[in-house]
Amino acid sequence: MSGASGAEAPAPPAAPSQARIAARAVGRSVAASARSLGAHAATVGHAVARFAAPVTGVVSTTGWLVLAAAAVSLVIAWAFGWIEFAFLGFTLLAAVLVSIGFVFGRMHYRVGIELQPARVVAGERALGRLLVTNAGTSASTPSRLELPVGAGLAEFVVPSLPPEGEHEELFAVPTNRRAVIVAGPAVSVRGDQLGLLRRTVRWTDPVELFVHPVTARLRPSAAGLVRDLEGEVTKTITNNDISFHALRAYEPGDALRNVHWRTSARTGQLMVRQYEETRRSQLILVQPTDRDQYASDDEFELAVSVLASLGVQVIRDATRLAVVTESLALRTATPTALLDDTSRIEPTRRAFPSVRDFVREATKRLPPPSVVITVAGSLLPVADLRTVETVFGPDTEIIAFRAELGAASRITRIAGSTVVTVGDLSELPRLVRRVRP
Incomplete structure (x- = not known):
């Protein structure tokens, strides 16, 4: 009776039954088989998709919508016996079948794209030339060519051409703003008028047109802007x-x-x-490109023009130069290379926490500079520009150019820094002459 007063020892856990073990094994086997079948089905599906791509790739988005509408109409007609939906479904299928005949045929073209000139300054005129030559041994059938130009799309109708016959199209390229405009590739299009089926053939590679920023001509040596430390x-x-x-x-x-x-x-x-x-003197040009630091797109373009004007003159003076923005490092071998890369500068969104962090990261692999010039927008506080001083030693001169469209151009000296406010690009040569590091 004395043992009855104590707590009973817990019973040992029951061993899993053979049926439960067998069920788990069967489950694992089924899961593995399902994964294997899924992987095999995916492989087969990709193979079928690649095999059918020449056919399915011809069907446009409109064509797929028409086929889906035809399938839904026929299902409704079969399920409810509504003859109207059967008529609609067969009509849509007939439209797709009729359009098949428009995609057959082969063209033998030689297509060339020329841009004259290949480099312009924003606002100058640029023309493009599309030349199509029938490289076949028989007359070609009329066709349609599409040529992307920047954000637009130009369409040209190529008439029937005899063997070695040529067809020329001229087009204007919009160059009102700095950019790199891509023309091409030229693509021939065969298809029906409804756009259900569309077969394209690419004939050319893209061609780039560089629209350079407007620059101001500065005096040699920038009138003391760069110290000759050689x-x-x-x-x-x-x-x-x-x-x-x-x-x-x-x-x-x-x-x-x-x-x-x-x-x-x-x-x-x-x-x-x-x-x-x-x-020897080493100059670094940096431009923060955070969109929030510029009051407008025109102010951003003014800053790029200031950067390009300074950089071109420094290269002409044979001074070692590095030019960096938050998105790319620009080539400085020749003025043309620099201007080509300035055409690619685009506003960014918070690429770095601060201007100081950007300058430190962008210049840490460059030789110690004698002069650092920062080109920024009017919404960037002057105090943030001055933090650039802490990145470099006391032997480095810091100059800041602030683009403030429409403001009075002036030069302000704050402690050891020089801040140049540029309200109009035409004022830049006068301001640079007055800057003395």
Whole structure:
């Protein structure tokens, strides 16, 4: 009876029955089989889709809608016995069948696209030329060519051409704003008038037209904007340069050409020369492209024009230059290369938390600059522009150009920074002449 007063020990868990184990095994087997069948079905489906692509690819979106409407109409007619829906379904199917005849046929063309000129300044006129030649041995049938030009689409009707016959079309390219306009590819289209079926053949590659920003002509050397630091002595000590500094004791690894033999003979110890490092000017142009920092699209274009004007003149002065924006680094080998890349600059959305973070990230792999020029919009506070000073050392001059469309152009000096407000591009040469780093 004494054991009755204590708690009973819990019974051990019952071992799973053989039926439950078998059910789990069957379930796992079924799941694995289902996955295998699904993967096989997907593979077969992709193969069928690739095989049928030449046919299904001809059917346009309108064609698929017509086929779906025909199927729904026939199902309703069969389910409810409504003859009207049967008539509608067969009519839609007949329209698709009739359109099949319009996609047959083969064309043998040579198509060329020319843009004259290939580079223009925003506002200048540019023309395009489309030349179609029948490369076949028999006369071609009339066809239609589509040519995307920028955001638009030009359509041309090519008449019947004899062998080696040519057809020329001229078109104007809108160049009122800075951009890279892509013309092409030229595509021939065969299909019915309702647009149910559409077969296209691509004949050319895209051709680019560079619409450069409007720039201002600056004086050579930008009238002191870039300090000529070539040969300027710094406080950095190096083993290879032209400005002699001192002698020191030889250390393993030093070049023998730097040994000063006369002093070594007098002291009885090898002595080598040390030099003060000299450097050449390095200029960095940076432009934050956050859309929220510009009051309007025209103000953004003014900033790009300022950037391009400064960059082109620095390249002409043979000064080492790097140009970066929040979305790309621009080529600076020639003025044309720089202008081509400025045509690609687009506004961005919060690519970096601050201007300082952008400048630090964009310039960390570049040589130490002597001058850093920031080109920004009017909505960026001057205090944010001044934070760029903390990225570089005291030997680096910081200049900020603020594009403020319609404002009075002026130069303001705040502590160690120079802030240039540009209200109109025509004022830029005068402002640059007054800037003295």
